[in-house]
Amino acid sequence: MDARAKRILFRTYWSNGWIDDGDRQTAPEDLAYAKDHGVMFDPVTWTHDESVSRIQRLRDTGLGSVVANGFVASLSSRRLDRRSALASWSMVERLTPHAFQPVVAGEGLDDGGTVTRSDVVCETCRDAPADGQLTARQVDRDIDLNVLSFERLKWGGVRHDDLVYARFDLEQLARTAAHDPTAEDRTLLQRVLAVIEDLDPEATAGGLVRALRPVLPGTVAEHRAFVEILGTARVLRPRGAERPEHLRSDWGAAGQWRGGDRYDVHRVRQLFPGAVQV
Ligand SMILES: [Zn+2]
Secondary structure: OOHHHHHHHHHHHEOOOEOOHHHOOOOHHHHHHHHHOOOOOOOEEEEHHHHHHHHHHHHHOOHHHHHHHHHHHHHHHOOHHHHHHHHHHHHHOOOOOOOOOEEEEEEEEOOOOOEEEEEEEEHHHHOOOOOOOOEOOOEEEEEOHHHHHHHHHHHOOOOOOEHHHHHHHHHHHHHOOOOOOOHHHHHHHHHHHHHHHHOOOOOOHHHHHHHHOOOOOOOHHHHHHHHHHHHHOOOOOOOOOOOOOOOOOOOOOOOOOOHHHOOOHHHHHHHOOOOOOO
16 A cells, blocks of 8 residues: 555644544545545445445355455554454345435434434345345435545444444445455464463453453554444454443444353354365
């Protein structure tokens, strides 16, 4: 990936924290450079039906193994764009061809209790993932792909439960050359699994993030996103009864998981054949 293009994207959104909406700017020549290198984009309008059929086509070309290899190859390289796709893939892998099927997901009320806004999403997409819910609107206009690109490159993605992000993420991955994991990457995967095996049964997702620190290259924010990706990909899945969430917890997919749940051996074998011995 071109380092200058990436720097231009990062400087648009981040300076020791998010840059406020109104203060974000990119010089026209920088924007042109970043667009030429496939890191920044013009706004797009995407329909649900088009996104579903695009994802279908990617699945038919066997993107699944590229996704899994890219994830493992991200462990030593910190190529977070490749890491992201495992979560996106897991949200859409059971998606079948379908047209938008509207259902009201939520409503906005005014002070008198009158409905002022209805959020309509696709019911088929919502119910497609094995765990969690995928959010898909009929049409998204003027989508800012740049913020999605930034989140993808900085953390490995944030909005994995959104059809727009899943499509963007998987299409971007399909455009880059396939990347095979090295022996070091495979060792890192084994070590991550060993860390999960050895965790205190009561440990939370935050405890796993701390335990990963000496094992996995990257920042705390990257490790946190990594654990969420493992949760979204159902490598980490809570077993048994619902657990109370910490009130201040802003964890998503990994929020209910505890150390005693370990990892889903079948899922790991399915995603990464050969990673689990026995
Ligand atoms: Zn749908």
